[in-house]
Amino acid sequence: MKKNYDVLIIGTGAAGLYGALQFPENISVLLISKRELSLSNSSLAQGGVAAVLDTISDDYQLHIRDTMTAGKNKNDPAAVEVLVREGPGDVMKIKELGVDFDLDENGDMQKTLEAGHSRHRIVHHKDSTGKAITDALINTVKQRKNIDIYENTLLYKLEKDSGGFAAGFLFENGDSCTSYARYVIMASGGIGRVYKYTTNSAIATGDGITFAHMLGARIKHLSWIQFHPTAFAAEADRERFLISEAVRGEGAYLLNCEGKRFAHLYDERGELAPRDVVSDAIMRESIRTNSENFYLDITYKDPEFLKERFPMIYHKCLEENIDITKDHIPVFPCQHYLMGGIDVDLNARTTVDRLYAAGECSHTGVHGANRLASNSLLEALVFSRRAAQDIIERMKTDDNSSPCPEPVKDDLSGNKLPHGYRTEIRELMQDCHFVIKKPEKVPANLIRAKEILNDLEQGGYEINRDFIEARSLATVAVIVLEEVMKENDTE
Ligand SMILES: Cc1cc2nc3c(=O)[nH]c(=O)nc-3n(C[C@H](O)[C@H](O)[C@H](O)COP(=O)(O)OP(=O)(O)OC[C@H]3O[C@@H](n4cnc5c(N)ncnc54)[C@H](O)[C@@H]3O)c2cc1C
Incomplete structure (x- = not known):
């Protein structure tokens, strides 16, 4: 370099x-x-x-x-x-x-x-x-x-x-x-x-x-923060494979745990409503049915068309023993975009x-x-x-003539990062700022996120990827929850 x-x-x-x-x-x-x-x-x-x-x-x-x-x-x-x-x-x-x-x-x-x-x-x-x-x-x-x-x-x-x-x-x-x-x-x-x-x-x-x-x-x-309504619902994985909106665009039905379509009950655009609307519909239907089991069904389409149009989704689902040409695909909302x-x-x-x-x-x-x-x-x-x-x-007009400082060698050594901070931050966010918001939980979660961030900043930890990422997650959580607190205060 x-x-x-x-x-x-x-x-x-x-x-x-x-x-x-x-x-x-x-x-x-x-x-x-x-x-x-x-x-x-x-x-x-x-x-x-x-x-x-x-x-x-x-x-x-x-x-x-x-x-x-x-x-x-x-x-x-x-x-x-x-x-x-x-x-x-x-x-x-x-x-x-x-x-x-x-x-x-x-x-x-x-x-x-x-x-x-x-x-x-x-x-x-x-x-x-x-x-x-x-x-x-x-x-x-x-x-x-x-x-x-x-x-x-x-x-x-x-x-x-x-x-x-x-x-x-x-x-x-x-x-x-x-x-x-x-x-x-x-x-x-x-x-x-x-x-x-x-x-x-x-x-x-x-x-x-x-x-x-x-x-x-x-x-x-x-x-x-945007939550996608149809991520593949595999409990074990943090990173959830996306079942693209294009699958609904091509006509997939969204089904509840009773195998019934319901999206149109929440919005007249049904499955083709924007993703926040569909995510919200799933969460409300989840409360109504007391179940987190939801499915996409595109089995009525020509199997060859599906394999040609969605090869990656087809193969990824097959790895999970779901054949999208024959089976319903289990889905549930999760974080998707900022x-x-x-x-x-x-x-x-x-x-x-x-x-x-x-x-x-x-x-x-x-x-x-x-x-x-x-x-x-x-x-x-x-x-x-x-x-x-x-x-x-x-660059045509900026003054870039000042001498560049010499490279330095930073000492990155320090204390070992305590186990569990990243998991805890994730739980705080999932708990209060998911599809259906829980404003009553935000103040306590913010206090805890700030405590974690403060320790990360003051703890003299070794600078490595785990530390940088833990500090980033804690910083993001604090900024998000402070913003939510302000919005709640002004409402
Ligand atoms: C599953 C999925 C499907 C999507 N489908 C679509 C779609 O069909 N159409 C669409 O428009 N959008 C889609 N999106 C959203 C879209 O892909 C992203 O918003 C967009 O690609 C982001 O691009 P980016 O270049 O900003 O960031 P990214 O592509 O995420 O790249 C970030 C880069 O920053 C680097 N980086 C981060 N931190 C550091 C660090 N500390 N040091 C060094 N490097 C660092 C990473 O290594 C990476 O190279 C999808 C997103 C997902 C997750």
Whole structure:
């Protein structure tokens, strides 16, 4: 790793990779990922990317309206406009970079429907769109001479002076180093691991949000958390495999423990209502039936169509002894996505000079209080490109002549982390801030989350991945529960 870079990007999901690719050869970029390059929420994305690619059968205004409706009109209209109007250009760009979108018989990109969309506008690669996108972007990034890419490299420190950032990295073999960058783009993903059950990958512990918070960046609407209604209900796993909305888009019925459809009793859009509405319907039906047994049934469709359209879901379910062409799929809601995050403007600038944020760790305002399906990959692409463009532009006038500080060797040794803090934080969050909120439990849970955070900050613990992630989970829990307390106080 070099001593100095122009730009440091934390994260190799869609936001980090696509952002890195915007920089010309004369701008040096360091791109890091705390685990393998392929382990990210981006690579798990199934359904696809929403974009208005043809204005005959679709319309920007319709996509804007659908996004605002799903978001309960709490979206930032200017950000939604940028997302919807600029997004199609970015989708075409990643297609050029090698993303193998499924095509129809005319050779055009196949478009499917998902809950909350009034038109077929989701482009996809079977049911593993995220992997198709990240594979293509990783291949392209690796060919760029100006981009250094490191995996299994954890950001453990981020300090700022007027000319840039000193960042500390911890490698898999236990070695560490520091490096200096003039600009940072946080593309570090979401916070799913702050819940007991989540569809998110193991990296989603809110590290980037925590570092930005420690630098004084404004964090907004962190309590706006989305729960997906149909994660595969396997009790043993923390990371729950997602049964994509596209399965309901293709006509799957949602059944209760009595084998009866019920979604239409809670909302006239039935199974195709936005995901917060369907999650809420399941939880209420769960109380009514006193059962957590819910199922998706798509057995009435042609088996060959299902295997071709949902190969990943088909095989994953088979591993659990469920044949989706014949069996009902057990599902239950769990944490899925974060609408809030590090607050940014339309150029992805945070409130800290030279610090940018893009993708799931950021709050652009596009999603409002609830994200419309398949809008998040689009957001990651559009706003990481904008962050890069803004940096390229300001580098023409910013004074970057101050000498970069020399790298230092930090002493990372310390006390052993007590067992159980992460599990406890997850239980606190699951207990009071799940689909149906329990405001009466928030004050006590907040006090406990603060005690844990305080101990993590003061305990002199060894700096390693367990510690960084535990501190991030505790920080996220405290910010979320403080926000909820404030909202409850003002109601
Ligand atoms: C199962 C599933 C299905 C989904 N399906 C869809 C879909 O069909 N369509 C859609 O639009 N959206 C979908 N989403 C949401 C979407 O995938 C994510 O919101 C989006 O991909 C996030 O991209 P990102 O680049 O912001 O973060 P991520 O892809 O999560 O990447 C985060 C990166 O940050 C790195 N990182 C984090 N902390 C550190 C640290 N301390 N040091 C170093 N590196 C760090 C990680 O290693 C990782 O490389 C889905 C999400 C899930 C979980």
